Amino acid sequence: MTLTAQNLSIGDRLHDVSLAVEPGQITAICGPNGAGKSTLLEAFAGLLPPDDGAVNLGDSNLAALHPRERAQRIGYLPQAHEIAWDVPVRSLIELGRMPHGDARTEPVEAAIAALDLGPLENRRAQSLSGGETARVLLARVLAGEPAWILADEPLAALDIGHQLALLRHLRDAADQGAGVVLVLHDLAHAMNCADRVIVLSEGRLATDGQPESALDVLALQNVWKIDAHWIGVEGKRALIAR
């Protein structure tokens, strides 16, 4: 089912944004600070009511879905990584099953394995480092096996090994039919790992398409105001500032 924003406007933060993201793909949302990336992701999660327009999941307006049904279908990782309860890591990840009202262990085990959290599962959640906390909160999202995985800067606090492992896992999830939408500041990860890149600038859609075109030199100049170019081959590019 497609997740669609229709003429979405939210305060000064988003202006008349219309686009649809597809299941089975990794979509990256990029743009400078304050461009509206987190706002769009939060709206896609059904957590920020629009002033104008709507967000639809398939034919259903997200605002009309029961919160429990919405939580079953859409897993959302916000930008701020805070853990409110000092419970064991495993218990926190098990909370990902709450929307389903079951205690299935397989998805919890799979999430723990995907985020390499076996060695930490008995630790108290509030004793973790920033990157470990980010991995635990993402594991809680994955444990819910949502059809949509929406994550705001999921790579920001992770070391390179865990970044690549997570991206591989998200690719597997997309290959199995999940819709994956990631806010990414790292343009090289967006270029190399996304199927599609949406670039926002000042609350509006700037470019949208395959990474090679959405993040071309012109977009870097117009949106980020940088003089930079890509080197390497498709899928293994690096960004070099002039």
Ligand SMILES: Nc1ncnc2c1ncn2[C@@H]1O[C@H](COP(=O)(O)OP(=O)(O)OP(=O)(O)O)[C@@H](O)[C@H]1O
């Ligand atoms: N709760 C809020 N109320 C009013 N304005 C907000 C609120 N949250 C964010 N904003 C403003 O809306 C704009 C878009 O914010 P948003 O967090 O979506 O940007 P972003 O692209 O995710 O930025 P960043 O890269 O810095 O995380 C910014 O100008 C921000 O200051």
